[in-house]
Amino acid sequence: DLRQLWELPFTQPYYETPGGEVLVPSPIVKDLGIYLSADGSWRVHIGQMAKSATTVANWVLSAFRNRSPDIMVMLYRILVRPLLEYCCLVWSSVSKGEIAQLEQVQRNFT
Numbered sequence: 001d002l003r004q005l006w007e008l009p010f011t012q013p014y015y016e017t018p019g020g021e022v023l024v025p026s027p028i029v030k031d032l033g034i035y036l037s038a039d040g041s042w043r044v045h046i047g048q049m050a051k052s053a054t055t056v057a058n059w060v061l062s063a064f065r066n067r068s069p070d071i072m073v074m075l076y077r078i079l080v081r082p083l084l085e086y087c088c089l090v091w092s093s094v095s096k097g098e099i100a101q102l103e104q105v106q107r108n109f110t
Contacts, residue, residue, distance in 0.1 A: 025038070042091040043095075045091055049084055049102070050102055053083040053084050060109075061109070076109055080105065080109065
């Protein structure tokens with residue numbers, strides 16, 4: 001279980017700062033570009049990745065007039081794919097819905 005490996009900020013009921021301020025946990029925490037949810041799922045992270053990659057893919061399709069396959073593949077590999085693959089060893093999706101969400105970005109680009 002992910003929570004056993006790390007002590008995540010949202011596993012405690014609250015946190016009190018040295019100054020006495022009480023901080024309540026958040027159901028989602030973003031750290032180093034990865035969204036961690038309290039239930040240990042990657043739905044939010046994958047949704048944000050797909051949204052970001054779709055935005056960049058749409059920009060590429062609208063900004064570049066040359067639709068040569070070589071150029072489009074190069075732009076996809078340079079601009080879109082890194083957004084989809086960032087820290088994939090950490091989140092490695094196994095849900096069919098999450099995989100379909102990521103593959104939809106590529107289908108929309110082609």
